[in-house]
Amino acid sequence: MHYTNPTACSGASEDVLTHNVLPLLHEIRHALGKWLESGDPTVIDLRAIPMAPGEEDELLARLGSGEIHARLSALGDSEIVETAYPGAWLVTHRNTAGEIIGKYIEVCDIPQILKAPQEDVRAGLQRLQTQLG
Amino acid sequence: MARDKTLGEVLRERGISRRGFLKFCAATASLMALPPSTVPAIAAALEKARRPSVIWLSFQECTGCTESLTRAHSTTIEQLIFDTISLDYHHTLQAASGTGAEDARESAMQENWGEYLLVVDGSIPTANPGYSTIAGISNVDMLRETAAGAAAIVSVGSCAAFGGIPQAKPNPTGAVSVSELITDKPIINVPGCPPIPVVITGVLTQFLAFGLPELDHLSRPMAFYGTSIHDRCYRRPFYDRGQFAETFDDEGAKKGWCLYKLGCKGPTTYNACATTKWNEGTSFPIESGHPCLGCSEPDFWDAGGFYQALSIPTGDLPRAAAYGVGGGLLAGAAMGALNRVRKNRAVQAHEKVTIDDLEKERKP
Amino acid sequence: MTEIEFLLWVRGPAFEGATVIFVLGVAFRLLEILMLGRKANLAEARGSAMLGGLRTIATRSFPDATTHKRSAFTHTVGYIFHIGFFVTLLLFAPHILVVEKAFGVSWPALPTPVVDATAVVTMIALIAVLWHRLKDPVLRFLSNFQDYFAWFLTILPVFTGYIAFHRVGMSPPTLIAIHILSIELLMVVFPFTKLMHAFTLFMARWYNGAIAGYKGVNS
């Protein structure tokens, strides 16, 4: 269930607020550079950064969307979207009720959560073997 | 449900995938304001954590804290975790009643003596133990008895943590917080009126993963109460620029300016509201246009008014100034009159100074 | 006493008490001084005492070049700490709020970071003033306990305000309480120390200018 907040929305159109959008974009720029140079990934927790209503939308709009759009169904849906800047991913976790429980910008070749975890592979293998008898 | 299984095992038995677990760990790190890089450590710790027995005692409270915790309509991962713990006694939630209920508590205590986690909400009356009893046992006695075998105590809500509203002046029941009665056990305070639901589960999760968390001077977990509302508030730039809403319906209020002048306690309140938010992450009081009440701070009810900033004098200053002027003028006039008398006396005592006077007492 | 009770006491009865003493003290001191009276000047006036007095109230803030050169430190740093003190006192939003709540008047505030920086500058200037007082032969010679005490009372609210704003060391309510208490201390002591110059300097300048102005001199 999603609520809209009239106060927050009307506030968004007004004056500039936290001014965190631009610094974040710069941080992503640095992270991409670092990834190319040393292969170190970066994860930015968007919910840990104070943003005024509307600012996050602005950030996401500026990041745009790229070629990959993945959906993960594990304890609720998660979206993994490559932004218009390859290597910069927007990861949104939701719980079963559809509430956002985490929102991250990940800078790497592929977000960790998309990779098949060994123990799940092992469990899957077992299941397949059982099925094949 | 076997108690010796690890959390990881329990989750897997319930068909939670590794990805789901990682997702939960990421959400937990975010909640605890830990950097995303700590997710693997959290995962590893939770994986191995064993589910403890939990006894939940409710004293002088409004059930708001329990409401807060159980408010969500659908299953969330936190609730899954919560389900995973063994909630052996919670008199509001449990099906059992009467002696059966008390038996459950006593047996849980016996089985897990020294290891169970005690969660308390509500304050404890001390003026007369009869003000609040459960199954004929006074709150004080029940707390003392149950706390004796607890590994640690989590005081959920401002009442258990600081005395809360029952303790507000004139405090007719002599309400006290848990920490005022129990001094020999580690106590984690999770204040708030109510606390943010995910903060309650987050603290439990943190306790499961890492044991006793780092606490601030009020025994609150630093992970959730480490920064002030003010420091994480999206309206902070307005404060810094000196742009304030003066009333609830003025231009400033509509533009979403800082609510400091309307009594916002954000600068002195330590909680995660500004980032975690409420109602499924929708908003928090300031975002909805209302000043923070400071509900996770001690004595928030008696701190001089919700709509008065914490630094504002509460007295009647014009009256004080008027008394001052009146008294000052009166006393000053008296002193001035005395001075005039003194001066006149000196004038009257004046003897004409002649040239001969000057040389009389020459010193070498 | 819990910290909130302490804060409430400081905000409530203590602030009221301090206000009474401050206002009472100032009124008392002014009457004590003024009722000593002054003889009428019987000499024929060359100029206006009133205008001379008003003129000197204004002009004494701007010394001539030689005086400035000879007392450059006192003058410059004195200006900095006075302006800094009043900027932090009068242009910080929460301070304006105090006046507004009490007396219903308000004015625009400066951006908080500006006030924050001003407070730092003020404290540096005050420390420089103390250093100068301890080092300069004339100042050291003139100084008595009251001079150092007044210095302490002046820097204390700036310092406690600064750590309260940045929430350093103690819980915010305690910090605010200590800050307000330091102001109350200043208010209580104010009328009975040289801090009173904030009022008497205008009278002194007026008298000086009036004495000179009567003789047709711009002092």
Add this chain to the structure above:
Amino acid sequence: MSGASLERGIHALKEQIDAPTATFFSACVHCGMCAEACLFFTETRDPKYTPIHKLEPLRKVWHQEYTFWGKLGRALGLTRPVTDEELTEWETLVYDSCTMCGRCSMVCPVGNDIAYMIRKLREGMAAAGHAPPGLIGATRRAITIGSPMGVKLPALQAQIRHMEEETGLTIPVDVDGAEYLCLLSSMEIMNFPEYLGAIARIFRQANVSWTLSSEAFEATNSGIQIGVSEIARELVNRIVTAAEKLKVKAVISPECGHAYMAIRWEGPNLIGRPFGFKVVHILEVLDQLRAGGRLRTTGMETQRLTYHDPCQISRRGGVVQQPRNLLNLVAEDFVEMPDTGTMNWCCGAGGGVSSNERADELRLKVFNRKKAQLDAIGAEGLVSACSNCRIHLEDGLEEYHMDIPVLSLTETIAEHLADRESHEGKQE
């Protein structure tokens, strides 16, 4: 009569303290800026010469007698009353190292008129028997003989004759109904009689009706220097009586700083009633004549001249612009010293310091300030309008081996009078 005593001194101070005094002490923040305004400090760098410090006994009496906390402190035995020893210690500060020039009163950032208070403190010091012997001697001569330098009427008469011979003019004495009664300082009578000749010639040219009085020719007033109002009153009364007897319209104060202060500003207050005649300084008269076109001059002084403002005439007296107007009439190269007009530095001999032999060494030492001012502009001639300043300026210049002539402004004007007949060029 009990003679001078500490008690009488304290009583006198209690009488003297008024609202301005209380205000000034309440406003002082001990900033020390007055030190840098006082030549006794700037030339010695000794902190004890800080002007406000010189007032300590007065401040103590004010605090202990007229403030709540002071009274309480005394009642509780926390502060001690002013002692005779203290006054002994302060005597040199109050009399030897202060000329009441009032420069400190101009720079005090809170506006304290320190000189105003020194004047008051001296009332107490004198009543307590702490006036300097030199000043007491001068005062005694003023009272008993009629002049601090002991000049008697016959001496004046001799100088009148001398000047009449030199100028060929009659110098009027005791002329009833003259417009102006001219006063002289004994310094002028003894050392600079040319002043008398100068005004005779100027007034002749400008057709001014004037007179001297054989009963009151002395303008100086040791009473205000030593700080005894009764004596000052007696001396002023002599002049008032003579002026009223001769029914003059105005009394002209001569080229003397403190005489102007005494008769112009303190006089009516000393006798307790306004005068029935005006009091003007000779420079005011000359400037009025100039403005009215009655002062015609010829020729110009060509050397670089500067003007030393006598403190009591300019800063404390209000005659600032007039000397400049007059100098511009006769000086081609008139240059102001740095810190001029109301901010001029005292020569170091005013306020009774010149009568106080004990202070001789100190006043010559602090003359260094004046030297620096003169050096800064390379002055070739120093004009002033106070005989006391002139004597000390000459002393000081000699002490510092500076070859700069010191001139009287009135005499310099007289030397350039256009009227041939009275012009008898006397060069020095």
